[in-house]
Amino acid sequence: MRCCSPHAKSANKIFSFFAKSYRKRFQKKGFEQSQIQLLQSIQQTGFKQYSILEIGCGVGHLHQTLVEQDAASAVGVDLAKEMIAEAKDWANQRGLTAATRYLVGDFQQMESEIAVADVSILDKVICCDPNVAQMLDATLVKTKKAIALTYPRKRWLVLFGFGLAALLMKILRSRFRPYVHDPAFVEQRLLAAGYKKRYEETTFIWLTQLYEKI
Numbered sequence: 001m002r003c004c005s006p007h008a009k010s011a012n013k014i015f016s017f018f019a020k021s022y023r024k025r026f027q028k029k030g031f032e033q034s035q036i037q038l039l040q041s042i043q044q045t046g047f048k049q050y051s052i053l054e055i056g057c058g059v060g061h062l063h064q065t066l067v068e069q070d071a072a073s074a075v076g077v078d079l080a081k082e083m084i085a086e087a088k089d090w091a092n093q094r095g096l097t098a099a100t101r102y103l104v105g106d107f108q109q110m111e112s113e114i115a116v117a118d119v120s121i122l123d124k125v126i127c128c129d130p131n132v133a134q135m136l137d138a139t140l141v142k143t144k145k146a147i148a149l150t151y152p153r154k155r156w157l158v159l160f161g162f163g164l165a166a167l168l169m170k171i172l173r174s175r176f177r178p179y180v181h182d183p184a185f186v187e188q189r190l191l192a193a194g195y196k197k198r199y200e201e202t203t204f205i206w207l208t209q210l211y212e213k214i
């Protein structure tokens with residue numbers, strides 16, 4: 001495992017603890033609205049036969065669904081080793097072992113292990129990272145055609161909720177903190193790298209966007 005800052009170590013602990021419940025929730029309830037939007041945005045790229053890289057892939061339901069819908073292959077990376085254990089097991093159950101590959105560790109420290117993919121996905125992941133610029137730049141290096149992402153909207157109720165979550169983490173003596181990054185900054189970074197925004201939708205909390213290389 002390539003890891004880690006104190007922040008990343010704490011993220012591993014927290015998300016590993018929740019791995020089984022993430023999988024159960026997907027199996028019981030399916031995708032949430034923001035993930036339905038994310039899937040739609042990727043489907044609009046004509047993604048069939050594309051390679052997918054999902055950073056912070058959790059238990060893998062999103063990229064595994066894309067592989068079932070004829071994406072060529074998928075690589076899932078996550079800091080949390082129990083998330084990857086669930087993702088591997090689920091890929092196996094779905095008959096997707098040959099088309100999927102999994103890596104445990106901090107994506108930003110794994111450049112040599114990860115090939116460039118057609119589409120990269122960051123579903124509720126940049127909000128785990130204090131340095132959004134670094135995360136976006138590392139993703140750009142590994143992306144050929146499109147970046148699809150969901151992250152929190154910058155509105156006061158969301159800021160308040162994330163603030164409470166950060167306070168809870170502090171009380172629990174965790175070094176992990178959730179972040180609400182400025183959407184204008186994310187957009188400007190990706191546009192400056194030669195991408196164009198092709199999709200944008202929202203839910204009460206989440207902003208879903210897809211940027212395509214021009």
Ligand SMILES: C[S@@+](CC[C@H](N)C(=O)[O-])C[C@H]1O[C@@H](n2cnc3c(N)ncnc32)[C@H](O)[C@@H]1O
Nearest residue numbers: 015056057058078079080106107123124125128
């Ligand atoms: C809120 S969860 C979302 C999981 C999944 N994308 C989903 O929506 O079901 C964020 C995930 O990103 C992972 N993560 C955060 N920063 C990461 C990094 N730098 N490298 C790899 N994984 C990361 C965490 O371990 C966690 O599993």
